Amino acid sequence: MFFLIIIAALLLRVYLIWSNSIIFASDMGRDLLWTKDIVFYHLPSLIGPSSSIWGVYFQPFWYYLLSLPLLITNGNPVSAAYTTTFIIVVTGILGYIFFRNFLGRTNAFILTVVLTFCGELINISTFAFNANTLPILTLLIIYFCFLAAIKSNYFFIGAILFISLLFSADPVPAIGILPLPILVFFAFNLYKRPEKYKTLVFSMFTFALPFVPQIIFEFRNNFIEMHSLINYFLGKNPSLSGYLPFFQRIANRIVLFFNFFKSSFAGQNFFISVVLIVFILIGNYLFIKHNNNQKISKLYKINILCVLTTIFIYTFFITFEIKNWYLEGLTINVIFLITFALIGFRLKRGLILVFLITYAIINLSPFSGASRIEQSKNDPALLSNQLAAIDYIYQDKEKQFSVYVYTPSIYDLNYQYLFWWQGVKLKRGLPNDFAYLPNKPAYIRNKNLYFQKKDSSVIYLIIENSAENEFYTSQSWKTNFNDYKIVWFHKINKAIIIEKRIKQNQI
Numbered sequence: 370m371f372f373l374i375i376i377a378a379l380l381l382r383v384y385l386i387w388s389n390s391i392i393f394a395s396d397m398g399r400d401l402l403w404t405k406d407i408v409f410y411h412l413p414s415l416i417g418p419s420s421s422i423w424g425v426y427f428q429p430f431w432y433y434l435l436s437l438p439l440l441i442t443n444g445n446p447v448s449a450a451y452t453t454t455f456i457i458v459v460t461g462i463l464g465y466i467f468f469r470n471f472l473g474r475t476n477a478f479i480l481t482v483v484l485t486f487c488g489e490l491i492n493i494s495t496f497a498f499n500a501n502t503l504p505i506l507t508l509l510i511i512y513f514c515f516l517a518a519i520k521s522n523y524f525f526i527g528a529i530l531f532i533s534l535l536f537s538a539d540p541v542p543a544i545g546i547l548p549l550p551i552l553v554f555f556a557f558n559l560y561k562r563p564e565k566y567k568t569l570v571f572s573m574f575t576f577a578l579p580f581v582p583q584i585i586f587e588f589r590n591n592f593i594e595m596h597s598l599i600n601y602f603l604g605k606n607p608s609l610s611g612y613l614p615f616f617q618r619i620a621n622r623i624v625l626f627f628n629f630f631k632s633s634f635a636g637q638n639f640f641i642s643v644v645l646i647v648f649i650l651i652g653n654y655l656f657i658k659h660n661n662n663q664k665i666s667k668l669y670k671i672n673i674l675c676v677l678t679t680i681f682i683y684t685f686f687i688t689f690e691i692k693n694w695y696l697e698g699l700t701i702n703v704i705f706l707i708t709f710a711l712i713g714f715r716l717k718r719g720l721i722l723v724f725l726i727t728y729a730i731i732n733l734s735p736f737s738g739a740s741r742i743e744q745s746k747n748d749p750a751l752l753s754n755q756l757a758a759i760d761y762i763y764q765d766k767e768k769q770f771s772v773y774v775y776t777p778s779i780y781d782l783n784y785q786y787l788f789w790w791q792g793v794k795l796k797r798g799l800p801n802d803f804a805y806l807p808n809k810p811a812y813i814r815n816k817n818l819y820f821q822k823k824d825s826s827v828i829y830l831i832i833e834n835s836a837e838n839e840f841y842t843s844q845s846w847k848t849n850f851n852d853y854k855i856v857w858f859h860k861i862n863k864a865i866i867i868e869k870r871i872k873q874n875q876i
Contacts, residue, residue, distance in 0.1 A: 424597025652710020
């Protein structure tokens with residue numbers, strides 16, 4: 370049965386990617402631009418792109434992780450989405466393998482089903498984003514904290530390693546969970562064990578290990594990231610805007626956590642969310658009341674500590690806006706709490722099966738229906754729409770042309786990657802120029818390795834049909850091409866408009 374669930378979870382995700390295409394937004398294009406430099410141009414990097422804090426860069430782990438799939442598929446961007454699918458399904462497998470000897474096979478199976486059919490974890494399996502590694506890293510942190518609590522302090526070192534790697538997924542969730550191993554160290558008396566000093570020394574080295582490339586980068590660049598971090602905490606670096614006063618922040622966080630729970634576990638249904646929360650609370654009360662297994666109690670307490678720590682940090686210390694993806698690691702904790710609730714209710718297997726089937730149906734409901742498919746077809750961030758636009762331009766068979774892209778986020782990083790893939794790897798040839806506007810400063814690193822700009826009288830404009838930045842509208846953007854006359858225009862669903870233009874003095 371376990372293998373059937375894993376196969377079903379995998380096929381479900383493959384089907385969603387295959388039938389609906391994938392979201393390929395600007396950030397995802399940025400990631401693959403960095404990865405292609407590593408894979409195809411053999412340019413290893415000590416850092417990743419800039420994070421949300423100005424002057425602070427991501428660890429390069431995510432970009433090396435995407436490298437092998439990108440190499441195997443000759444640069445196909447869908448490979449990155451399948452990488453995320455693989456990671457999430459492996460999270461479900463690890464949940465069963467790690468905890469079957471502690472929870473029992475039946476309860477470990479419940480954990481895997483609740484995990485693999487969680488709505489949020491289905492959703493993030495269908496596109497590539499560095500924060501989508503938060504669930505597997507959170508699971509590994511909990512597992513190694515648990516082993517440290519019941520066995521040896523040396524497992525504590527593993528928890529520290531994965532917390533360090535969490536910074537490659539996103540620094541904010543890493544900060545949110547950072548106090549957990551410290552709390553575990555004291556709450557479970559790890560500090561009383563004889564190997565405590567060795568544990569702490571090795572933990573410091575282990576935590577620093579994933580940061581070694583960035584440490585080298587810092588020495589080479591006069592500690593630019595350190596200065597940026599200091600300025601941020603001093604209020605001199607205006608990153609991560611959206612500061613909320615205390616009482617507004619309390620209300621905001623309550624709504625944020627509830628909405629995340631509703632979308633992740635209850636199919637966006639308010640009533641089902643309330644019922645499931647009550648079910649979890651009562652079930653966990655019964656679990657605490659009846660459980661006599663000290664090891665499982667420690668696992669339960671670690672999950673509660675993780676939830677409370679994250680909520681506390683996000684509410685009282687993180688004063689700026691909390692993005693939805695910061696909460697993806699919390700899905701693992703809620704999955705454990707649902708599992709503990711089912712253990713607490715002591716349901717017979719038949720009722721457990723009914724619960725799991727109902728849970729799966731509820732969480733699958735947002736991914737079904739013709740309206741959802743139709744809505745996704747009109748999304749300019751959908752890869753199939755972007756490729757259709759590019760293909761339409763190539764099929765026009767102009768030998769010399771340039772392409773300019775309007776997207777409200779300004780930088781067309783996804784199209785930069787797609788034109789490289791189509792033009793270089795699929796050998797369709799590159800445009801004479803491709804950018805968000807002509808004659809702008811370079812914004813793609815190492816583009817000179819495969820591209821030299823040339824003039825052309827024929828241009829194509831790719832215009833995304835989406836909510837616009839009031840300071841950067843499509844109409845104001847098109848004024849840059851007033852000396853080009855429109856020859857034709859074409860719509861890709863309701864997502865993208867393509868215009869072919871020729872310079873007026875060339876007509």
